Amino acid sequence: MNLFAQPESSKGSPPANPKEDEAITSIDLRHLFEDSPVAFYTCNREGYINFFNKAAVELWGRTPELGKDRWCGSTRIYSAEGKDIPLEECPMAKTVKYGKIFTNLEVIVERQDGTLRNVLVFPRPILDEKQNLIGAHNTIVDITEQHSGQIKQETLSAIVTSSDDAIISKDLQGKITSWNLGAERIFKYKEEEVIGKNITILIPEERRNEEDLILNNVKSGRRIDHFETVRRDKYGREIPISLTVSPVKDTKGKVVGASKVARDISDRLQGEQKQAVLSAIVESSDDAIISKTLNGSIMSWNAGAQRIFGYTEEEVIGKPVTILVPDDRLEEEKKILENIKQGKRINHIQTIRLHKNGRRIPISLTVSPIKDARGNIVGASKISRDISEQVRTQKEIEQYAENQQVLNSIGKSISENMDVQVILQKVTDATTRLTGADFGVFYYNTAKGTEEAFTFTISGATREAFVNFDLPRHPDIFRPTFEGEAIIRLDDIRQDPHYGKNLSLTGLPEGSPPIVSYLAVPVITTSGEVLGGLFFGHHKEGMFTKDHEEIVENIAVQAAISLDNTKLFERVKSLSAKKDEFIALASHELKTPLTTIKGYLQVLARKEKDQMSEHFINKSLYQVNKLNLLVEDLLHMSRIEAGQLEFNLEDFDLKQMLMGITETFGYSHKSHSLIHDLGDTPALVRGDKQRIEQAIYNLVNNAVKYSPKADKVYLKLEVNPEEVCVRIKDEGIGLSKEQQKKLFTRFYRAENTEGISGLGIGLYLTKQIIDRHSGTISVKSTLGEGSEFFFTLPKIKKNEKEKLEIKVMPET
Ligand code: ADP
Numbered sequence: 090m091n092l093f094a095q096p097e098s099s100k101g102s103p104p105a106n107p108k109e110d111e112a113i114t115s116i117d118l119r120h121l122f123e124d125s126p127v128a129f130y131t132c133n134r135e136g137y138i139n140f141f142n143k144a145a146v147e148l149w150g151r152t153p154e155l156g157k158d159r160w161c162g163s164t165r166i167y168s169a170e171g172k173d174i175p176l177e178e179c180p181m182a183k184t185v186k187y188g189k190i191f192t193n194l195e196v197i198v199e200r201q202d203g204t205l206r207n208v209l210v211f212p213r214p215i216l217d218e219k220q221n222l223i224g225a226h227n228t229i230v231d232i233t234e235q236h237s238g239q240i241k242q243e244t245l246s247a248i249v250t251s252s253d254d255a256i257i258s259k260d261l262q263g264k265i266t267s268w269n270l271g272a273e274r275i276f277k278y279k280e281e282e283v284i285g286k287n288i289t290i291l292i293p294e295e296r297r298n299e300e301d302l303i304l305n306n307v308k309s310g311r312r313i314d315h316f317e318t319v320r321r322d323k324y325g326r327e328i329p330i331s332l333t334v335s336p337v338k339d340t341k342g343k344v345v346g347a348s349k350v351a352r353d354i355s356d357r358l359q360g361e362q363k364q365a366v367l368s369a370i371v372e373s374s375d376d377a378i379i380s381k382t383l384n385g386s387i388m389s390w391n392a393g394a395q396r397i398f399g400y401t402e403e404e405v406i407g408k409p410v411t412i413l414v415p416d417d418r419l420e421e422e423k424k425i426l427e428n429i430k431q432g433k434r435i436n437h438i439q440t441i442r443l444h445k446n447g448r449r450i451p452i453s454l455t456v457s458p459i460k461d462a463r464g465n466i467v468g469a470s471k472i473s474r475d476i477s478e479q480v481r482t483q484k485e486i487e488q489y490a491e492n493q494q495v496l497n498s499i500g501k502s503i504s505e506n507m508d509v510q511v512i513l514q515k516v517t518d519a520t521t522r523l524t525g526a527d528f529g530v531f532y533y534n535t536a537k538g539t540e541e542a543f544t545f546t547i548s549g550a551t552r553e554a555f556v557n558f559d560l561p562r563h564p565d566i567f568r569p570t571f572e573g574e575a576i577i578r579l580d581d582i583r584q585d586p587h588y589g590k591n592l593s594l595t596g597l598p599e600g601s602p603p604i605v606s607y608l609a610v611p612v613i614t615t616s617g618e619v620l621g622g623l624f625f626g627h628h629k630e631g632m633f634t635k636d637h638e639e640i641v642e643n644i645a646v647q648a649a650i651s652l653d654n655t656k657l658f659e660r661v662k663s664l665s666a667k668k669d670e671f672i673a674l675a676s677h678e679l680k681t682p683l684t685t686i687k688g689y690l691q692v693l694a695r696k697e698k699d700q701m702s703e704h705f706i707n708k709s710l711y712q713v714n715k716l717n718l719l720v721e722d723l724l725h726m727s728r729i730e731a732g733q734l735e736f737n738l739e740d741f742d743l744k745q746m747l748m749g750i751t752e753t754f755g756y757s758h759k760s761h762s763l764i765h766d767l768g769d770t771p772a773l774v775r776g777d778k779q780r781i782e783q784a785i786y787n788l789v790n791n792a793v794k795y796s797p798k799a800d801k802v803y804l805k806l807e808v809n810p811e812e813v814c815v816r817i818k819d820e821g822i823g824l825s826k827e828q829q830k831k832l833f834t835r836f837y838r839a840e841n842t843e844g845i846s847g848l849g850i851g852l853y854l855t856k857q858i859i860d861r862h863s864g865t866i867s868v869k870s871t872l873g874e875g876s877e878f879f880f881t882l883p884k885i886k887k888n889e890k891e892k893l894e895i896k897v898m899p900e901t
């Protein structure tokens with residue numbers, strides 16, 4: 090190859106300066122450069138390439154055309170920073186044009202295939218003997234390889250610096266030779282604190298031998314991958330790490346040290362620990378913890394699930410969760426899945442699931458969605474708690490509460506009731522209900538003396554079922570009950586020897602269920618008298634329990650007391666009737682002589698002029714009047730009791746009546762004054778004037794009588810739109826709440842009335858009178874402070890034509 094061949098274009102024409110070419114040729118070093126591994130070329134005075142070697146062709150990736158290519162064999166040149174350099178201004182051009190010398194100048198040349206090479210150029214001028222510039226030569230050193238090596242290096246160190254892992258290198262003696270930011274972050278030492286120190290500062294005492302092992306491995310050129318161990322930071326804290334150690338070799342391949350990459354795995358370990366704790370919890374939980382896919386197939390199954398539902402893990406994994414759901418609850422399961430798909434959680438619903446053996450188990454269910462790392466819902470976790478026990482207890486509590494309620498109400502209603510039949514029926518109904526019996530019968534002994542006579546009440550069966558029944562005392566089985574010996578409770582009466590022999594249940598109608606469970610409780614009074622027996626039957630075995638026995642016994646005791654009371658009550662009622670008869674008779678008999686005495690005294694009073702006699706006669710008249718009032722009260726009372734008190738109705742102004750009372754008050758009561766406020770509105774009412782006056786007198790007299798230490802009583806009249814109200818107030822002994830409740834009953838006198846005479850019928854009569862005028866009477870009182878009695882009567886409104894509703898007793 091003629092490297093110094095003339096460019097085509099200059100062929101035939103003499104060289105621009107034949108002398109120059111000659112000079113170069115004369116140097117004739119061409120053969121020296123031809124095979125040089127370093128790219129070399131020359132340009133003439135005009136910049137045309139007139140020589141190039143093989144290495145240059147290789148570098149440019151093309152063969153330049155002699156006499157045509159100027160300045161450089163590359164078509165494009167860039168500065169080291171990557172800026173375009175026009176060929177006319179390339180270093181070679183500058184050298185040719187201005188004789189400039191460049192050394193070590195880095196540029197980038199683009200090869201024909203477009204790849205780039207980093208090169209150092211050394212263009213130098215070629216001078217002739219007279220020192221004239223006749224061209225230039227250029228040596229180009231390809232440094233692309235070094236360059237990329239450097240980039241690699243820089244990249245590596247950038248990685249090392251920015252790595253989250255600790256990247257440390259050490260020499261074979263264990264001295265730390267490099268330390269990155271990751272190492273600083275994990276071990277808390279700064280680079281300057283550790284460089285040159287021994288790596289053992291990071292190793293806990295008990296793990297020092299670990300380091301020897303590592304070193305031995307490294308020395309023999311082996312690498313250690315992801316070895317989990319513990320290191321210590323600057324403050325002595327132990328850090329779990331995963332360690333990778335690789336040998337560092339010098340250019341000759343000799344191991345000169347080791348690089349360590351340490352990754353802090355505390356988080357991962359914590360995660361793992363958490364995971365372990367969680368699975369331990371799941372495993373040890375008493376609840377069933379099950380996870381399922383969105384399609385409803387079971388993904389996981391804990392020991393609790395096995396315990397509650399009876400299936401082992403292997404039996405259910407992958408199966409549809411519906412194997413646990415009763416048919417009638419499949420809809421519910423669908424709804425749960427729909428909720429889960431929407432990310433909703435379901436809390437503590439009470440439902441039913443199936444055991445492997447088909448048993449229905451009441452459970453409390455909580456279902457939560459399971460999400461993957463990206464937050465997509467991928468399934469559901471279900472926590473089911475077996476609440477059979479709870480449900481049972483709850484039922485027991487409810488049953489207990491119901492029993493208590495029935496017991497209370499039955500206790501109350503039978504103790505308040507004085508009608509034997511009602512008591513018997515209530516007791517029979519309640520006990521039948523509480524024992525859950527098919528039927529219950531209460532045989533009640535109505536016998537007087539030794540003779541036997543029974544009445545009975547039934548619950549849960551018709552009366553006809555029992556009318557043909559044998560007299561209950563005869564069969565042996567009933568005897569212990571009627572003789573009050575004991576409670577009898579049989580799980581199966583058919584197994585009892587007495588049954589076969591003596592008990593005839595043939596009286597029961599056709600088709601009645603057989604009696605199997607049997608309970609009989611005697612009803613005995615506190616004095617030991619057997620009033621009768623309660624009998625219960627059920628068609629199934631073993632239906633009556635000790636609890637039932639106790640409940641019935643309890644009610645039987647109360648029933649006995651009440652039935653005893655009714656007997657007592659009957660006796661009292663007949664005595665009371667006799668007493669009322671006596672009072673009526675006595676007061677009637679007293680009335681006639683009293684009236685006669687009063688008449689004689691009045692005649693005497695008119696005639697008598699002697700002062701002393703007049704005084705005595707007046708005193709006698711006063712006492713006779715008092716006695717007369719008392720007898721009158723008694724008479725009224727017995728008439729009221731017998732429904733014989735008559736009323737004479739008329740319209741009158743209550744205010745006028747009260748004014749009259751205030752005017753005469755002073756004559757009969759010296760100890761007190763009457764403070765009154767009657768207003769100025771008339772108070773028109775309809776009623777029996779005499780009786781109403783009697784009622785007001787009663788209240789006023791009581792106010793005086795029961796305020797012995799006071800000197801005033803108060804009377805007030807209020808006229809309201811619908812009614813009139815009369816208030817009588819005192820500052821006397823007052824009444825307790827308890828006393829107020831009994832105040833208006835016959836013969837009631839409070840305990841604090843010693844020394845104050847009375848019969849306890851005044852308020853009773855007053856209330857009867859007010860009641861029968863469609864009015865109301867009440868009291869407000871504080872013990873020791875005084876009382877206020879007030880009554881109302883309906884007002885007659887102007888223009889009102891219709892008659893007021895007054896209960897008038899028929900005249901006798
Ligand atoms: P008596 O006054 O004859 O005892 P009452 O029927 O008038 O009968 O009264 C019944 C009872 O009510 C009295 O015994 C007394 O205990 C109580 N009582 C009536 N009025 C008053 C009153 N103003 N202050 C305190 N207690 C009263």
